[in-house]
Amino acid sequence: MKKKIVLHFSKAIWDKPIIYRLIKKFDLVVNIQKANVLPKQESFMVLELDGDNGVITKGLDFLIECGVRIDPIEQRIKRDEDRCTHCGACTAICPTGSLYIKDRSTMEVVFDSQLCSGCELCVPVCPPHAMEIHIY
Ligand code: SF4
Ligand code: SF4
Structure with missing residues (x-):
């Protein structure tokens, strides 16, 4: 396994x-x-x-x-899409590449929850507190 x-x-x-x-x-x-x-x-x-x-x-x-x-690796981190301002602060710290800028022309920050490890590193660095911890 x-x-x-x-x-x-x-x-x-x-x-x-x-x-x-x-x-x-x-x-x-x-x-x-x-x-x-x-x-x-x-x-x-x-x-x-x-x-x-x-x-x-x-x-x-x-x-x-x-x-x-x-x-x-658990998918227990969720992003509140209404809060995310796409500032990009989380992309530098995410160890698994779950948070990334897909298109440099729009600078939209994508969250791929399938890659997320649940490490929580993005939670404290997100200025509008868009990254949330959900315990299952
Ligand atoms: S740090 Fe927060 S607001 Fe900024 S792009 Fe990441 S999730 Fe969005
Ligand atoms: S919890 Fe960790 S792996 Fe998941 S998005 Fe945040 S920094 Fe990336």
């Missing part, structure tokens, strides 16, 4: 070889789809794990033991 997740690394563990150990220890196929790792700063990574369901579960337990915060 395949599982898509967002990993958050605190300042204390940003430089630890956690992903290397995950691959070595559990023999999972790890596809890094997006990463923002900066020295001594909070970092995140969008990963797709491919492997046996039980092994993936053990791998996730290992990540949690290492201090990694895991967000499952």
